[in-house]
Amino acid sequence: MGRVGVDGEQRLLLRRAEELVERAERSGRAVSRHFYTPAEQELIAGAFRGRTPLTLEFDGGYEGAERRMLLLYEQGEIRPEPPLTAVAIEFPARAAVPAHRDYLGSLMGLNLKRETIGDILACPQSPGIVFAADAVCGVLYEELREIGRTPVTARPARLEEIVVPEPDGILKRATVASLRLDSVAAEGFGLSRTRMAALIAAGGLQLNFRPCESPSREVGEGDVFSVRGRGRVVLTHVGGNSKKGRTFVELTCFLR
Template sequence: MKNKERLVRYYQGTDNGALAARLIELAEYVCKGRPYAVSDFVSPGAVQIGETICAQDTDVHLQCDGGYEGAERVRMAFVRNGYEGAVDFSIRACRLVWDSRYRLLTHRDVLGSLMGLGVERAKFGDIIMAEDGAVLLLDANMESYVQQHLQKVSIVTVQIAPYDLKEIAPRQKKVKEIKTTVASLRLDAIVASGFGISRTKAAAAIKGERVQLNWQPIKSSSREVRVGDCISLRGKGKMEVGEITGISRKGRTGVLLKRYI
């Protein structure tokens, strides 16, 4: 693979070093003759790494699939240019159903139950919540194991069955625009304003590694954000810095935040 060593050096020592190494290895398999090679489920940040790898080598291109239109977590395929066959992403869906009295069960509850079974996060994709259950996207090799062993979410008994990917509706993003002013464009100030918490709590969340900036862990409260940055706070959701609207008479910076709800 062209420029392999340069790519490895670029990502070494970063939080993405191990992930980048795995993706570079997949791309190399294709360069050595495979028609394609598919990754585990990854976040949007990993897709950016995949695009960077493909940009360094004209022999491969990237395809992504999360099981349905608009999926956030996807599997990436490095595909040899000229290959005209289909790519098998090996994605399946399961439908979880529970008593509607327990509608307060959350995405975190389902995620925790799966992790409690010993299933690696990379082996399943989006968890689509509904009032009386959820749809889980997962690696085809994990389908029978999850169906056999996932009997409860939290303390609630669940029923689980295969689900047709074609039945999953495209993901519709609902956006709430927040126009506010901040003392500075520091990450803790933006997190506080966008998620409606105190700046002290925002700083604590960043220190506790509950905040990601552009899908990457961030530990510095003083990091300045820019237009287009995506910020997530575990348990609160995601938002994007949409626009810097100017400086007020009191010297505060106006920002437009787009929070996904």
């Protein structure tokens, strides 16, 4: 499957996804056994939606998950369940609370592939929650003994323990000269339009989790702008025009 602007790693990703599609077309349903990043989900959805009569969905174990597994099934078929488990990570009440990077570092220290680990809910109190592919849960239960320097134990989570932290985004209302990418993103990240245009042209911004080097690209509601080291901004609403012809927008900013 040749695609303009798709590198070798992405071609491999699409080839594996195509094999999954073919399997689902033969048997009526199929699921991936690992998690995809938001960028990978965008790539797969763009490549296969409209090309197959199958229903194509992603599921990460809870509403709003970022890292998710691919589900494919025919109309009329029962929706398959993703092969994942919510794993509770218990730690002592007075121990140092592990951060997200501590979880990830310790999990990778077990020689697990990143694609086998979904979202990590690093809660301020025990237990934290790790969504993991079923195939690696045994490793977590048997071998995970520390997160950073905090002693832990891993077990299957109970439903009531899966508490999704409220997003800490800040709502910002503004007016922009146009719905160009550089204009809207500059407002969200608090940069000048000139500086944002240069950042975009240099490949420093992702639009909907994929690289975009066109400052003049028109954006719309639901688009997500990400800048490494700065966070991300979501264009949540586009309103009407002001008396001066500028466009009202609402942005939800998750800045670092």
